[in-house]
Amino acid sequence: MSGDDRMDRDDSGPATSSTSTTGLSLGRADSQQLLVLPLMSYTAVTTDREMATSFVRQLLQAASKMIPTREWSTQDLRDILGFVLEGGVDPVPMLEGRYLRKRLKEQLARAERYSEPFSLMFVSLSENADAIHHQGLVDLLMERLRRSDMVFLYRRRVAIILPHTNEKAAEGLIARIRTLAAATIPAEVVIETLVRTYPSGDFAHPAEVLDWAEDQLR
Numbered sequence: 001m002s003g004d005d006r007m008d009r010d011d012s013g014p015a016t017s018s019t020s021t022t023g024l025s026l027g028r029a030d031s032q033q034l035l036v037l038p039l040m041s042y043t044a045v046t047t048d049r050e051m052a053t054s055f056v057r058q059l060l061q062a063a064s065k066m067i068p069t070r071e072w073s074t075q076d077l078r079d080i081l082g083f084v085l086e087g088g089v090d091p092v093p094m095l096e097g098r099y100l101r102k103r104l105k106e107q108l109a110r111a112e113r114y115s116e117p118f119s120l121m122f123v124s125l126s127e128n129a130d131a132i133h134h135q136g137l138v139d140l141l142m143e144r145l146r147r148s149d150m151v152f153l154y155r156r157r158v159a160i161i162l163p164h165t166n167e168k169a170a171e172g173l174i175a176r177i178r179t180l181a182a183a184t185i186p187a188e189v190v191i192e193t194l195v196r197t198y199p200s201g202d203f204a205h206p207a208e209v210l211d212w213a214e215d216q217l218r
Contacts, residue, residue, distance in 0.1 A: 073164040075148040107163060108198065111198055116163070118164065119197045119198075120160070121174070123158045129156075136184050137158065138151075140184065141160065145160065149161065177191070
């Protein structure tokens with residue numbers, strides 16, 4: 001029986017949670033091994049939740065090998081697939097400030113359930129900034145953020161929910177924003193930023209995150 005016959009039969013048969021022990025080796029031309037991926041059945045991956053979860057984990061591991069400087073998440077895979085299939089990435093959602101509490105509650109529930117960190121950032125300009133400066137700041141943020149991020153406009157302050165973003169990554173984003181803003185916003189206009197990450201030692205309970213966010217909007 002040929003290898004093709006075995007693969008065809010595997011896909012047409014019932015779903016199974018077993019994987020091949022031989023696997024598929026991905027490596028450089030010099031045969032230095034990077035990652036060993038188990039062989040899986042397409043039918044099993046598309047019908048068995050455990051197999052599907054394992055498949056996604058393997059994709060995330062492969063992505064981490066190729067770009068080790070990033071902490072990969074399933075949302076990153078969605079963004080890449082969206083870019084390939086749709087020919088571009090949808091714009092970052094920009095919402096009115098009154099929706100912040102609702103979306104923040106949803107993010108807190110997700111963090112509690114899946115132990116996934118997220119960061120909440122507030123960005124504003126000093127009182128001597130005009131409407132052009134504020135619009136420039138919003139445009140800059142929209143260009144630098146991911147599709148999974150959420151931007152909320154509240155008067156002249158901007159709140160940003162950053163899913164799958166730990167404290168270190170959030171601080172790196174702030175540094176990039178300040179560097180880019182320096183090229184378009186006058187030096188006399190001060191950029192003020194506040195960021196907190198959950199879960200972290202800053203908050204003992206999810207409700208404290210909501211209270212902190214509301215304090216920043218007063």
